[in-house]
Amino acid sequence: MSVATGRSWVGDWSRRALALGAAALLMGSYLAVLATITDIAGGTDRLVLFVAGSLLAATLLARFLPAFLAPVLAAGLFAVGLWSYVQAVPNGGVLLRSLGVVRSDVIALLTGLSILRIAEAGVWAVGFAPAPTFLTWYFALRRRYVASALVGGAALSFFVLTGDAGPVVVLVGVVGAAGVVGFGDLERHRGGVRQVETLVVVLAAMIVLAPLVSIVPGGATDPLVSSGGGGPETVEAGLLAGGDEVNVQGSISLSPKVRFTVESSSADYWRVAGYDRYTGQGWVRTGDDRPYNGSLAGPPGDSTRLTQTYTVKTPLSILPAAWKPTDLSGAPADDARVSSLAGLQPDGTLDNGTTYTVTSQRPNWTADELRSAGQDYPDGLRSRYTQLPESTPDRVANRTDRLTANADNPYDTARIIERHLERTKNYSLNVSRPNGNIADSFLFEMGKGYCTYYATTMVTMLRTQDIPARFVTGYTSGQRVAEDEWVVRGLDSHAWVEVYFPETGWVRFDPTPGGPRSAVEESNLQNARAGNVSNVDTNQSEDGEWTPTTETTTADESESTGADTTQSANPAGLERAVEQDAAAAANGSTTPAGRGAAAGTTPGGDSSSLPDLPSPSREQVAFGLVTLVGLVAGTRRFGLGKRLYRALWLRYWPSGSPTTVVEGGFERLEYLLADEHRPRRNGETPREYLAAIGADERAARVGELFERAHYGGTVSEADAAEARTLVAELRAERTPVLGRFRRSRERGPDSI
DSSP: OOHHHHHHHSOHHHHHHHHHHHHHHHHHHHHHHHHHHHHHHSOHHHHHHHHHHHHHHHHHHTTTSOGGGHHHHHHHHHHHHHHHHHHHSTTHHHHHHTTHHHHHHHHHHHTTOOGGGSTTHHHHHHHHSHHHHHHHHHHHHTTOHHHHHHHHHHHHHHHHHHTOSOHHHHHHHHHHHHHHHHHHHHHHTTOOHHHHHHHHHHHHHHHHHGGGOOOSOOOOOOTTTOOSTTOOOBHHHHHTSSTTEEEOOSSOBOOOSEEEEEEESSOOOEEEEEEOEEOSSEEEOOSOOEEOOSOOOOOSSOEEEEEEEEEESSOBSOOOBOSSEEEEEEGGGGTOEEOTTSOEEOSSOBOTTOEEEEEEEEEOOOHHHHHTOOSOOOTTHHHHHSOOOTTSOHHHHHHHHHHTTTOOSHHHHHHHHHHHHHHHSEEOSOOOOOSSOHHHHHHHTOSEEOHHHHHHHHHHHHHHTTOOEEEEEEEOOOEEEETTEEEEEGGGEEEEEEEEETTTEEEEEOOSOHHHHHHHHHHHHHHHHHTTOTTSOOTTGGGOOOOOOTTTOOHHHHHHTTOOOSSOSSOTTHHHHHHHHHHHHHHSTTOOHHHHHHTTSOTTSOOOSOOOOOOOOHHHHHHHHHHHHHHHHHHHHTTHHHHHHHHHHHHSOOOSSHHHHHHHHHHHHHHHHHHHSOOOOTTOOHHHHHHHHTOOHHHHHHHHHHHIIIIIOOOOHHHHHHHHHHHHHHHHHHOOSSSOOOOSOSSGGGGO
């Protein structure tokens, strides 16, 4: 293909199409972030409508709107979007008049606050999208490619600062911005096919090589993140070190090291954090923290006072406390903060030996009270705690509908789901993290998991029934070493569920099977002791569990935890409903893979069935396609396809008559000699050409056989075999597979 031919398909329209395609790629990078936000927080339909309208407006106005007016129009679009967000925020008008909502949100976002932590994140995303989309596309259509790249790059950079743009999205956006400028420059200078191919290769190389380069330097190891020894990260890393976000992990380990001790009159779950917004891959806590002002409100109903004193044994950046904390004293209280979900947080890290005291008011309830609690929830609570990503598969709700068909109140619904997960899934720390929605995958495709999977799935199932529920992290009670003292280790870190009941408040449910989990934790602890691991025991914890006597165990203690001591928590019909659902699911067409795997095992055991092969993620598919495009462009640009063809062509001869074989042999000889000397000129006979370049006797003999075959047709099978042998010898000495490609003549394979 000649250069002129190469330019023919890379005409003005093609070069412009490539530049516009790169602009679309750049817009797609930050629009993908906005689409994820609206899928989680709501507003996907409006986002699609507003983006389509912005693109249409830019396409129409690019024909006649002066370039200096486009930013003015974009600013107007942004102002309208900001106003819609302010109106959606509670008391937003009042805050706007003081500029509080604008100043606080902008500063927080630019310093790393995720958009998903904003209460009305969906409204914010829909309001943000039109302005940069309009301006990026408008400038691209007006051939102002640098301006287009700057606008799109600024929008993407904003999401980099907020932490909402992942590495793949950032990489796609960078490639898009480079493509806009590069292809736009080629359009202005009327670049040809070779220049286009070179740019494609460079852009593809950026994508392929970027994952191989790490720009994040290694830092100090967080004791809650590392399990030591280079193994999988600990449960605490996924639950307690994530701050305002928790991402569900794959395989994890348990840390046996002591974190803190608790002095308390009774055991409880030592709560650390709650999360309200489910992303499909993890959890986010929305809303702002506030300073602790000396006291917190208690639950709405009857409660029992519980005082706990904590002593830190490993530096911690958390403040565990039994739910619901109402008072904090000690050194951490001076700078403590309260999360939007009423959890306590320290300002910085608590040093080893730090002591603090928490007073909690634990809700008192019975099963009958919760069954009759009704669903008269406080304003805004239902919408906040029943949120699910719009992409959540319908089969999650359908399965929950069938499972809870016999329940007529939120309490019974929660108990059915809790027992269903506890009895039909196996407990294991060794799992492969699914690519899709965590709850959907665990419910239908996974046979085992750990607390994060159980709790996430239960919250999701409850929310499909319009029951307010949230994801909670913290620690179980730990090892009891005295009548009023517990030792809590990293392996006690846990995730569970809280469900809201009017006149009672938040009530704990735990769908993770307790027996298998305790067995795994105990095995881990014993192995650590046998290996002389440091900091696994304190306060005589090596002596084993302290066992209370009959006199020290009272009914009051059990009742104060909120446990139902007067009657079964599973009324008649609920147990049967769980069993009937298990049987129906096992025989029906909707049998989840996880249910089938668990059927032949006991909870906590490993299934003998073969694991499912993981399907490639969208990022992996996109990465593969980009790699393929880069390889194709690189092959064309550097002639690798021709070289590969030549390498094969030199080694495989045509079949047929002796004449065909000899002519094919000379053609291959001519190619070898052209690469070593020069091509044969037009009008130059084979004999003249061989003499001019000083070919050796073997080449001259092949030339002689060629003349006889080509002009006289008098060659035998022996002549053909001789020609094949001679050319093979010359090929072995001269094969220019890695050398510079040069054509011998514009004939035969050379025209490929």
